[in-house]
Amino acid sequence: MRYEEFTIEGRNAVMEAFRSGKTIDRLFVLDGCQDGPVKSIIREAKKTDCIISFVKKERLDQMSETEKHQGVIAYAAAYEYAEVEDILNAAREKEEPPFIVLLDSIEDPHNxxxxxxxxxxAGAHGVIIPKRRAAGLTATVARTSAGALNYIPVAKVTNLAVTIEELKEKGLWFVCADMDGELMYKLNLTGPIGLVIGSEGEGVGRLVKEKCDFTAKIPMFGKVDSLNASVAMGVMAYEIVRQRMK
Incomplete structure (x- = not known):
């Protein structure tokens, strides 16, 4: 399976990508460069949810694959993002209570x-990721998903905490993985549910955790601090599956 290239370099190429409506995750611009073409690119970027970063020439040179970046490099999504409503619709079509995975600050594309x-x-209806401090749908993510990205919608939102509040109004409740939580086997994880997973280092952020209804911990007996984020998600997800199948 081939995946769409996600690095776009050069002023004309980047401008055309924005004008064509392509989903651009992040724009890197040479710090201090303020000529007409670059200003036009920045204006186009500000019309979208694209993150704009001003960096030194050395950083752009390291990122460049063509050595012809002309002071601008854009990262485009390897796949188009879905809307949160698309995820809810996927659950409705299957006549199942929604099961959504929300990720807080997962920056490793392999994870x-x-x-x-x-x-x-595990039968989740979709994945939600935040706009900032998180990996986007790059070609690495697509390859690591082993084709799953073709079948499950992934939505990107500006604020996870706000999104949780909005989904609560639609009947979902939320559990986040946290070592200070209740043992996951003691919790009722059935019904319309959102599973929140944080990064290995920082875990789920305070504001997001406060929006969750419960915190759940995975029993661990080793001497290391935590599980890999993707492993923790798998353990929690399949406890949800087990309870749903009872």
């Missing part, structure tokens, strides 16, 4: 790809 793969296999 994201593995989570998408497991989410699909």
């Amino acid at each position: 994201l790809g593995a989570i998408i793969r497991t989410a699909h296999q």
Whole structure:
């Protein structure tokens, strides 16, 4: 299976990508460059949810694959993002209570790809990722998902905490993985549910955790601090599957 290239370099190419409506995750611009073409690109970027980063020439040179970046490099999504409503519709079409995986600050694309793969296999209806401090749908994510990205919608939102509040109004409740939580086997994880997973280092952020209805911990007996984020997600997801199948 071939995946769409996600690095776009050069002023004309980047401008055309924005004008064509392509989903651009992030724009890198040479710090201090303010000529007409670059200003036009920045204006186009500000019309979207694209993150704009001003960086040194050395950083652009390291990122460049063509050595012809002309002071601008854009990262485009390897796949188009879905809307949160698309995920809810997927649950309705299957006549199942929604099961959504929400990721807080998962920056490793291999972890994201593995989570998408497991989410699909566990019957989740979709994955939600934040706009900032998170990996996007790059070609690495697509490859690591082993094709699952073709079958499960992934939505990107500006604010996870706000999205959780909106989904609560639609009947979902939320559990986040946290070592200070209740043992996951003691919780009722049935019904319309959102499973929130944080990064290995920081876990789920405070504001997002406060929006969750419950926190659940995975029993661990080793001497290391935590599981890999994708493994933790898989363990929690399949406890949800087990309870749903009872």
